Amino acid sequence: MALGLAAAGCSLHGPKHDEDRAETVVFDLEGRVVAPDLWNPYVPGARLDQGLQQALIEPMFLLNTETGEIEPWLGLSMTSNEPMDVWTLTMRPGVKWNDGAPFTADDVVFTINLLLENGPSLLLSGAMQQWVARVEKVDDLTVRFHLAKPNPRFKLDYWSVKIYNSIYILPEHIWKGKDPFTFKNYEPGKGWPVFTGPYKLDRFNETTFVYRRDEQWWGAQTGWKPLPAPKSLEWVSHGSEEMRTAAMVDGSIDSLCDITLGAYQALEHFRGPEVMAWTDGPPYVWLDPCPRALEFNCQHPPWNDKEIRWAVNYCIDRDMIVAVAYEGTSAPSRHFFPAYPPLERYFRMIEENGAYERHPVWDYNPEKARAIFESKGYHRNRYGYFEKDGQELSVTITTHEAAIELQRVAQVLVEQLQNAGIDASNRNEAGGTWMDNGALGAFDAHIGWMACGSMNEPWSTMDTFNASWMMPEGQRAQFNIWRWKNLDYSALVDAMGRLPLGDPRIDDLYRRAMEIWLDELPAIPLTQARKLLPFAQDRWTNWPSKQNPYMHPCTWWQSTCKMIHEIKPVPPKPGKEQ
């Protein structure tokens, strides 16, 4: 069998090296990689989180969600003219591709033109077509972007790792003349894939990706940063949560993606203080950028009535959702933003102007809900449900079949709404169907995270509720899938969107827009999203944490490039070999 498999070409691509475990950091990889030899980051089949965007590709800038700062990496600065329709990127000198060729403005111009010429099908190409009218090389280290319309967030949204990734610059000397749709960017004999990161691809199969440190990495050569401490990096898929947890108990993995509290407690039981998470004690979690909400189709009666939506809000006990669905590892939410430090001033702003007293989102008050329903002509029928004109008040809350966390939330929510007199039920839908139904408006309510976007400023998320995104039911909506239409809110958000980041005029616009949003409550905020991400400290230390927040801890994002430089080996204990 083994010989047959080898003959069939099912090989671990690449040469054999016996990594020293003590010099290797092993990261968790969620799920198998179906197309492991695809290293073209712009095609739909490519995985990016198997180390491609963490170990191989380097970003221009990184947004630090803890400090709100945009930190330079390959880029040094990116500034705009006053109308914000011309942006100038200045790049770090001395950067080289890992085949030794210089990384220049030509590569940036080539990449953007490639996306413009092949848009909107390639990843990020639609966005470039939407914004970039023309790109030009000023000199070897300077690129100028002429935008089709002003965009104060051009640097933040596309050139900084804000959520997950950013524009990937490609080496012109390799990609020129290749079909970007079919080029796999993998040719081990030629040393491909070529990027600028401090590691080179060593070998891989569908579940294991191994990278070896590039001793000639440009950053060390120029004195910008020393080489990262790990000689090798691995991303390994262990399948189910049980297996992943067992792998960490076994010591064969150093970092895990999100796990449940039960699994983390098992880790603590077996490994004690050798494992750590974002916080030392409960809730242990780092907050994901996409808070969870009960989202209505605001065109469907009776959910098109803001008072009915508020009545539903009064039926919801968020503390119970956190306790039952999250085992205490999340926090109630009363807005659609992630609770990140850079956004805190915006939270305080609406707290201090009394918005939550006028609009008490956290008030769990079934009696208030009853009063609203009765004022709308509903009465309790013999089954205990509210009824009007012979029709029971019912709602089907749909959930994404792969989102176990959201299904748990939905189950608690259904119970609460049932107790309050709403005939609620939960239905799982296949991922594609759920997304489709959401975009086309074919739903009454679902548990979603569709207001995702803001990390350090409020506009990105607030604009997702903009009436300009409204589409008739049956036509695909890119944003505002809730089909909520409020022209006053939209005008305020549009005004915010035209101002530069941090402009003081944003504050007042923000306050007024939030007042409208809270009054209307088109989506009901439920909880913050959470990620419980364990790290093992027996071999490697200086992992990010709330006490040491140099970067967010999600090891599948492109921002992991910074973490790789920060982690350090644990010194061998005297008299004991590692």
Next chain:
Amino acid sequence: MRGSAIAYLLRRLAMYALTVWLGLTLMFIIPRLAPGDPIAAMVARLATQAGRVENSEQMIQAWRARFGLDAPLAQQYARYMWNSLHFDLGYSMAYFPMKVEDMVRAGMPWTLGLLTIATMLSFLAGTAIGALMGWPAAPRALRLALPAALCFTSIPPFMLGILLIYLFAFGLRWFPFADAYGHNEVPGMNLDFAISVIHHGTLPAAAIVVTTMGFWALGMRAMMIATSGDDYMILAQAKGLRPRRLFWMYGVRNAILPQVTSLALSIGGIAGGSVLVEYIFTYPGMCYLLYQGIVNNDYALIQGMTSILIVGVATAVLIVDLAYPLLDPRIRHGET
């Protein structure tokens, strides 16, 4: 007799062609009846990775055109059948630019290797246990074997897989708990790699063998009991034939025919096999691909995988149909 044999062969070949055509046609229709748009799902995933994308409708139209989904349905069907005839399974929609045939080629050897061996082991062990259980002269101690074998059939393979991992991978540390071979092994024609593959394949194979063996035993036992009461068995005993010859040539040979049919169907359907076992053991087979195809509504991947399944099952049935006359002379003479 030669004429009837040719007619039999032609009938079976015609049935084979009809089965394959019908199967392929259904696999063209069924994914398109399912809710959800594969291109929209793929674009939604791209948009998720791309931050703010405000022209996703254009992206969807561009990809729809690239995959030919903007053509009339009849044209899509004609192209699909033509490509199927030429074994061209096309590009995956969810994993573009991967070709379905390349994806299948990467996963199939593992699935076929694991599941064929596991199915054969399960068949042989279960059939042997069942034959002995249904044979009056078998040792009494063997009667305990069937309940024990059946006991495990009520456990799904993936559950037993977890138990085996707990006992033998994490407890005793005899076997690895994941993957098809060691991370530091270089695949090739070498003993180290072969040992590594067998070492890694033991637990997944055991999970399948132990949980399916009882079905074979149960079927074989029933057939052996039925066979042992037939007239020809009594005659053979009366003639004084040796028990071993009676068991093998008169008992097992006649009782095994339905088992062989079931085996053919099992082998043919192996590609649809054991998604969860592959998942639990992180085994790089093709069942996982089929699951991904269904989840992503990837028409090309579903059609490619099920085409193989359809052709596999139909071919296995054809082979059994053609082999039956060799095993049972009554079929050769057109008696059944």
